[in-house]
Amino acid sequence: MQINKVYLAPMEGVADPPLRKVLTAHGNYDECFSEFIRVTDVVLPYKTLEREVPELKENNARTASGTLVRVQLLGDNPQTIAATAVRAVKLGAKSIDINFGCPSRFVHHGGAMLLKEPDLMHEIVSTVRDALLPEIFLSVKVRTGFLSKEEAPEIVSAIAVDGVDEIIMHARTRKDLYSEAALDWSVIGRVREYAHGIPMVANGDILSFEDGQQCSEAAKTDRLMVGRGALSIPNAGAVLKDGAEPYTTSEVLKVVDEFIQELISRRFQEKSVLDRAKQFLGFARRTDKKLVEFFKLFCRENSVDKARKLIETSISQDEN
Numbered sequence: 001m002q003i004n005k006v007y008l009a010p011m012e013g014v015a016d017p018p019l020r021k022v023l024t025a026h027g028n029y030d031e032c033f034s035e036f037i038r039v040t041d042v043v044l045p046y047k048t049l050e051r052e053v054p055e056l057k058e059n060n061a062r063t064a065s066g067t068l069v070r071v072q073l074l075g076d077n078p079q080t081i082a083a084t085a086v087r088a089v090k091l092g093a094k095s096i097d098i099n100f101g102c103p104s105r106f107v108h109h110g111g112a113m114l115l116k117e118p119d120l121m122h123e124i125v126s127t128v129r130d131a132l133l134p135e136i137f138l139s140v141k142v143r144t145g146f147l148s149k150e151e152a153p154e155i156v157s158a159i160a161v162d163g164v165d166e167i168i169m170h171a172r173t174r175k176d177l178y179s180e181a182a183l184d185w186s187v188i189g190r191v192r193e194y195a196h197g198i199p200m201v202a203n204g205d206i207l208s209f210e211d212g213q214q215c216s217e218a219a220k221t222d223r224l225m226v227g228r229g230a231l232s233i234p235n236a237g238a239v240l241k242d243g244a245e246p247y248t249t250s251e252v253l254k255v256v257d258e259f260i261q262e263l264i265s266r267r268f269q270e271k272s273v274l275d276r277a278k279q280f281l282g283f284a285r286r287t288d289k290k291l292v293e294f295f296k297l298f299c300r301e302n303s304v305d306k307a308r309k310l311i312e313t314s315i316s317q318d319e320n
């Protein structure tokens with residue numbers, strides 16, 4: 001199947017503004033997402049939204065390379081989520097996503113915890129939709145269930161509110177967390193009918209062109225979302241949509257170095273720069289055996305200069 005849309009997934013603590021800037025310059029993504037922004041019983045101040053999603057004011061809700069950033073909100077209070085969404089739109093957001101997929105144990109009543117409460121999910125989605133102008137794109141991100149994928153039809157029915165533009169489904173339940181064995185893209189295909197024509201976006205462990213093809217066949221959709229795979233294959237959009245060759249090891253390392261430079265330019269502390277580069281490589285090594293060894297060497301470096309030198313040496317060895 002021809003893939004028509006590929007999104008860079010929201011990843012809290014990973015896909016922050018500097019990483020979004022770097023990855024969207026390479027990824028050929030149709031849109032990327034903010035990390036989840038938690039909304040309590042208080043409408044979020046503008047300054048919090050500006051801090052979490054600086055792209056809103058800096059570049060009309062786009063990253064430097066022009067990729068739109070969808071603002072993701074998480075919470076259990078329909079009114080404050082809706083009012084916060086309206087504020088995000090005033091700051092420039094063109095698209096909003098509601099998170100019912102986050103399994104974090106630090107989120108007590110929000111994210112995937114609400115998969116157990118279809119009525120509340122329905123109320124949140126309806127209230128947010130009613131508060132926004134129709135031209136503002138609204139999506140909802142869920143998992144296939146809380147305890148079991150048998151819950152998926154009820155979940156999709158609850159959120160398939162008139163005017164919702166997309167349903168994004170991570171093909172695991174809350175209970176599955178990130179278990180590889182539990183992944184089941186076909187659930188997405190089976191619950192399509194409950195979405196009443198709202199396009200579905202399939203998500204979970206898409207790490208290659210072949211994965212993308214299998215996922216879209218099973219999920220019966222031409223829209224995919226890539227999270228961790230975006231760090232192993234920084235050009236994931238081009239790979240999945242156009243069958244481009246995935247970046248080579250040295251191309252991935254050049255992206256890691258760009259990320260390091262981006263963090264330095266934003267005045268991140270040396271330790272944070274090293275930690276974030278390790279985090280990137282930790283994900284990237286999933287699909288590249290050469291990076292497994294490189295990662296071990298990289299973790300021994302205790303200065304950014306030495307770490308960048310190691311990257312440079314490895315790139316020149318790889319290219320010769």
Ligand SMILES: Cc1cc2nc3c(=O)[nH]c(=O)nc-3n(C[C@H](O)[C@H](O)[C@H](O)COP(=O)(O)O)c2cc1C
Nearest residue numbers: 009010011012035036099170204205226227228229
């Ligand atoms: C470190 C990390 C942080 C995440 N943060 C969020 C988040 O803020 N909002 C959200 O909806 N999902 C979040 N997720 C879930 C991803 O968006 C995605 O659904 C999941 O990783 C499966 O896709 P993948 O296999 O392509 O990574 C996070 C996942 C990871 C690994």
